[in-house]
Amino acid sequence: MDHTQIYELLPAYALGCLDDEDAIIVSEHLASCDKCNTRLTAYQRTVDLLSFGAPRVNPPDALKKKLMNKIQPKILMNNKIKRPAKRPIWGAFWHKFSPVWAIASLAIISTLTVSNLIQWQTSEKLNDETAQEMLILKMKGTTKAPNADGTLVIGHNRLRGVLVASDLPVPDKDYQYQLWLIENGKRTNGGVFSVTSNGYAVVEVISPLPLLNFQSFGVTLEPAGGSQSPTGHQFMVGYQ
Amino acid sequence: MNYSNKNDEALIRLAANDDSEALSELYDRYKALVFSLAINIVGSHETAEDITLDVFTKVWQKAGTYQSGKATVKRWISSITRYRSIDVLRRRNAQLDTSNPQWSDFSPDTLPARENPEEVMELALLGRKVTEALSKLPEEQKKPLALAYFMGYSHQQIAEALNKPLGTIKTRIRLAIQKLQQELKFHEDMNDRSKSK
Secondary structure, eight states: OOOHHHHHHHHHHHHHHHHHHHHHHHHHHHTOOOOHHHHHHHHHHHHHHHGGGOOOOOOOTTTHHHHHHHHHHHHHHHHHHHHHOHHHHHHHHHOOOHHHHHHHHHHHHHHHHHHHHHHHHHOOOHHHHHHHHEEEEEEETTTSSSSSSEEEEEEESEEHHHEHHHHHHHOOOTEEEEEEETTTTEEEEEEEEEOOTTTTTEEEEEEESSSGOOOOEEEEEEETOOOOOOSSSSEEEOOO | OOOGGGGGGHHHHHHHHHHHHHHHHHHHHHHHHHHHHHHHHHHHHHHHHHHHHHHHHHHHHHHGGGOOOOOOHHHHHHHHHHHHHHHHHHHHHOOOOOOOOOHHOGGGGSSEEEEEEEHHHHHHHHHHHHHHHHHHHHHHHHHHHHHHHHOOOOOHHHHHHHHHHHHHHHHHHHHHHHHHHHHHHHHHHHHHTTOOO
C-alpha cells in the first residue's frame, strides 16, 4: 500500500473503524511519516467534536451524589497514607536542637504567614477579576412575542457573545430576525438569524465594540438577509 | 475557592491533588456531554448512568496522567466516554444493531439549562456548529458515520449491517470525515485555544 492509499485511510483510522489488517498497515506507516501524523491529528480533532452531535440528555440529579460517595474512599485512604510517619529518630534529633529549632520555626511561621497573606490577597484579587469575566443579560419578549425569552451571554473579551432565544414566532420564509446593539440611540447590527420550528435560535454575536458599551439590545423582524437599520416590529428587548 | 471560574486544566490539576470540589465542578460542566454520548451508544438510561459514574471516576483516578498537549479536557473526557461505552456495548451484544445511534437535530431541549454561562456559550456554539456540519452530510454518509462513531463498528461490519459493498462504505466514511473536517476547522481551533484561557 503506497503513501496515497494510506493517506486516504486516515479519516477512518481517526474514527477507529478500520478493519484490523488496514489498521496495522496504517499504524506502521504512521511510525515513520510526519505528514500523515499531522493529518491524522487534524482528523482526530474532528472526530472528537462529534460527541457534540449526540442528542443531549441530562443525567438524573442523584447521580452526582453517587459519584461523590464513590470517590470518598480514595480521599480517606490517601489522607491516611499522607499522615506523617513514625518519628522516633527525628524526634530525638529535634529534641537535641530544640532552642534553635524553636527560633527557626518562629521565623518560618512568620514568613509563611506573611507569604500566605500576600497569596490570599492576590488570589482574592484574581477571583474578583475572573468573577467579572462572564456576563448574562436577559431579554424579554415584547407585546409582539409575549412568550419569547432570550439570554445574551457576553464572553471574556466582551467582543463576542451568544444569544439564545426561545419561543419567538416562526416568521414567513422571506423574513429573519435581527439583533441590534443599541448605544445612545445608534443601532449596530448584531446578527441576522432564523429560528427552528419551535421558535428557538442560538446566535453567535461578534461586535466591533465591547458589548458592555451598548445600553440595550433589541430583536426585530426584517426582510431575509437583514437590514441596515431596523424596519420591522421589535420582538425582544434587553437592558444592561 | 470559587471553582466555577477556573478553567478545565486548573480543575484537573486540583482533582489530581484529591480536591473533590474540582471533580464536582468538572462533573457539572460535562455530565450532560458524557451522559448524552453514553445513552446514545448503549441505548439504556441505567447503563448510561453506570458509564457516567465510571467515566468521572476514571477522570478522578487518572487526573494526574492528563496531558494538556494531547487534547483538551473536554476532548479527553468525551474520548474516555466513547471508548468506555463502546466497550460496554461490545460485551453486552455481539450482534450488529443499526437501530440505536442517531445524530442530534438540535432542539431547545439540547440546551444546557443550569450550567455556568461559559459552558452555555461554548456548548451551545459547539452543538450548533457540529449539528449544522452534520446536517450538510448526505444521509448515505450519516448512517455509516453514526455506526462507526457511536457503535464502534469497523468498515466490514458497517458494510454487512447496511448491506452495501465494502468499498462504498469506505468511500462514504472518508468523504464524511473530510467534509466535517472542513466545516469544523474553525471551531476546532477555537476549541483548542479555549483550553489555555
